[in-house]
Every structure is written in C-alpha cells, then in structure tokens.
Amino acid sequence: MRTVSTPSGAAMPALGLGTWRLGEDASLRAAEVAAVRSAIAMGYRLIDTAEMYGDGGSEEVVGEAIAQAIGAGEVRRDELFIVSKVLPHNASRKGTEQACARSLQRLGLDRIDLYLLHWQGSHPLRDTCAALQALAARGEIGEWGVSNFDVDDMADLNALGEGKACAANQVYYSLSERGPEFSLLPWLRKHGQPLMAYSPIDQGTLALDAELGEMAARRGVTAAQLALARLLAEPGVVAIPKAVREAHLRENLAAADLVLTPEEVAEVDRLHPPPHRKTPLAMI
Template sequence: MRTLELSANGAIPVLGLGTWRMGEAPASRKAEVAAVRAAIAMGYRLIDTAEMYGEGGAEEVVGQSIAEALRTGDVKREELFVVSKVYPHNASREGTPAACARSLARLGLDRIDLYLLHWRGEHPLAETCEAMRLLVADGRIGHWGVSNFDTDDMEELAVVCGDALDCAANQVYYAVNERGPEVSLLPWQRERGMPLMAYSPIDQGALARDAALKKMAQRLGVTAAQLALAWVVAQPGVVAIPKAVREAHLRDNLAAAALRLSAEDLAEIDRLHPPPRRKKPLAMI
C-alpha cells in the first residue's frame, strides 16, 4: 500500500477503513467485528474511528477486531495505523487527555497513532493544541491533528500553536462531487506537507450510482465506486477512508487504491465533475 509522509514524521497509508455508524446497534456487533477483521486480513492497515461513533461503540468494535487479529498473528501492532477523534466538548486542556484515556481503554491499545479534534467547539484551540502535544510527549498518541477545519481555521491553528505547526493531518469531506477543498484548503496543506484525509470519498455510496461515472468505469473495467475512490487517492497529498462492511466492497475499495488513472482519465472526470471555480464553505456530513 502506498503511503504519505506526515508533516511531523512517520507515514500514513493512502487508503484506510472508516467506521462511522459502526457500534450503534448490539445486533450488528458481530458483523462489524467480522468486517474489520476481514479488512485487516486483506491488507488494510489504516483504521479510522472516533469516540462520537456509536458513543464509543465503534472504538470497541475496532478494539475487539485488533485484539483478535493480533492474537491470531494476522498483523503486528506496529503495522497498524489507528486514528480516533475527540469530541469538541471534551477538547479542553484537562478533557482531552481524559477522553483519550477512555478511547484507549475502548480500543484496548496503549497508543493512538493519530488523534484528531473532530471539529471546532467551545474550547480555545490553544488549549487543545497544548493537550495534544502533551499526549504526544507522553507517548499516548503518535501524532495529533484536526477534522472539518477549513483554511481560515488552519491559519488560526498555525497562529495559536506557533510557527512549528506539528498538526499532522486534517480530515474533511472530499469526493469527486464535493471538490471544495481544492480551492484553498488542499493547496494550503500541500504546501506544508500535511495530508488531507477524505471522509465519505464515495459520498456514502451515492457515487456508485452516478450514471456518467458508471459509463466511464465500464469502459475501464471497474465499478463507478472504484473509479470515484481511485480519483481521490490519485490526488497528491490525499488519503481516503471509505466505510465498508461487506467483504466484496472491502475488496473493491482495496483494488481501487491500486488503480492508476491516466491524464486522459483524470481530464474526463474533470469534465464530468468540474473543479470549483471559487471558494465556498467547507462541506460537512
């Protein structure tokens, strides 16, 4: 799996597994654990979750899956890159480490590889930044970052955290039909070597039904969803974290990461889903 360098050192795979909406229903627990286990067995090494997902339930699903995979020797802990997120209302100087401790307990881990502020909230960014840096220093997280931050938010973060901005990544909604970050946010991050993590890169499955993409994908021998996903990971400095539970979808997504689109393919997609001409508010799901 191709990786991207993190601004604060280390690397992150360009494709991972999202877990939004997991952990919400006890009846789905077995299938969700099986899905994450299957993903690890297939070669997924990046897993994204959050304390918000299922109010900790998704972290428990991920934790059980990782524990089983480690126990059976499917993977080594150092081969995995686990991402989680802190609720904005927990992201104070004292609340951040407390929330991190709860997430670590649910995940059954002694370190989260990348810990993100899920979105901006009531607590000053300076407090969150300080708390995150202390967690890195303590070894409880490997890197810290943010989510749902637009360019002005990132510029403010750079000011309050100081010139040596060690924010490792920013996770936002980005897909072939939602290209808003390309106007200013993505260039801003690229200049600083900071990966953009694209959530809902297939627009929660909607792009699988995109008629124009389906026609193009058929010619290339792939599905529309694979084409949409391949387009995302083809963008410099971008990581994609689609959610999938069915084994077929997991395999299709993994194969999409290896799909190489030509310059002509990319130009055709630009015609089907043109890039934005001006900046607009950052989209959120």
C-alpha cells in the same frame, strides 16, 4: 499500498477504512467486528474511528477486531495506523486527556497513531493543542491533527506555536464535494499536511453514478473505484471509505492500486468539475 507522509515523516496508508455508524446497534456487534477483522486480513492498515461514533461503540468494535487479528497472528500492532477523534465539548486541556484515556481503553491499545480534534468548538485551540502535545510527549498518541477545519481555521491553528505540529486535516471530500480543492488542499500541501477524505464516495452515492459507471466499465472497474482513484491521484490525499460487506471492502482496497491516465483524469473532471471559487467547507 502507497503511503502519504505527515510533516514528521510518519507514513499513512493512502487508503483506509472508515467506521462511522459502526457500534450503534449491539445486535450487529459480532458482524461488525468480523467485517473489520476481514478488512485487516485483506490488507487494510489504516482504520479511522472516533469517540462520537456509536458513543464509543465504534472504538470497541475496532478494538475487538484488532485484538482478534493480533491474537491470531494476522497482523502486528506496528503495522496498523489507528485514527480516533475527541469531541469538541471534551476538548479542554484536561478533558482531551481524559477523552483519550477512554478511547485507548475502548480500543484496548496503549497508543493511538493519529488523534484528531473532531471539529472546532468552544474550548480555546491553545488548550486543546497543549493537551494533544502532552499526550504525544507521553506516547499515548503518535501524532495529532484536526477534522473539519477550513483554511481560516488552519491559519489560526498554525499561528499557535503548538499548531505547527498538526499532522493532518480530515474533511468531507469527494467528486461531488470538491470544494477543498480550491484553497484548503493547496494550503495543506504548502504546509506538508495530508488531507484525509471522509465519505469519499458520498456514502455509496457515487457508486451509482451512471456516467462514472460507463467510464469505469471501459476500464474494467467500478464507478466507486474510479471515484476513489481520482481523489487518490491528488498529492497528499488519504481516503477512508466506510464499508462492511466483503465485496465493497475488496473493491475499495483495489482502488488504491488504480492509476488513472491524464486522459481519464480529464474525463472524470468533465463529469465532476473542480471548483472555480471558494465555497464553505461541507460537513456530514
């Protein structure tokens, strides 16, 4: 698996597993744990979750799957890269540290590899950054970053002394939502900060794109794989599609090894053109 480096030199897998909407229904718990454990067995090493997802239920699902996989000798903890997020209303100096402690407990871990501010709220960024820096200094998180930050937000963050330690920015980015390519992605590249793309196949919508499907068929892949491969062709981009079915998990993982030719990149861009002007950052 190709990796993308954070400013500190830490390596993140270029493709990971998103877990939004997991942990919301207790009757699905066993199946969801099995899906995440299956993903680990297939080779997924980056798993993204958040305290918001299922009100902590997603973290519990991920934690149980990790515990089972480690217990069975299928993976070592140091082979996994676990991402979680603090909600804005919890992101005060004290609240961030308390939220992280709860997330660690639900995950059953002593460290979160990358801990993100889910989006900017009312608490001063300086206070949130100070808390995140303290968590990193104690080893409770490996690195910290942000989510749903546009260029102006990143500039404000970077103006803080602590803000320069930001390791990544997770935003909505897909072939049908390419706004980040205009100014945000170039800004992040300039500062050596990866962009993590959530909903990179638009919650499955791009898998049904007929024109992408025709192009993908010529290559012997699926439209979803083509959509993922095009995003991963962008330097400094990590994609975290959500999937629970084994076929989709395998399909998404295989996309990380799909290298597009310049002609294929150009053809995809004709179908889903890059932006020609700045647009507001989209959120789901």
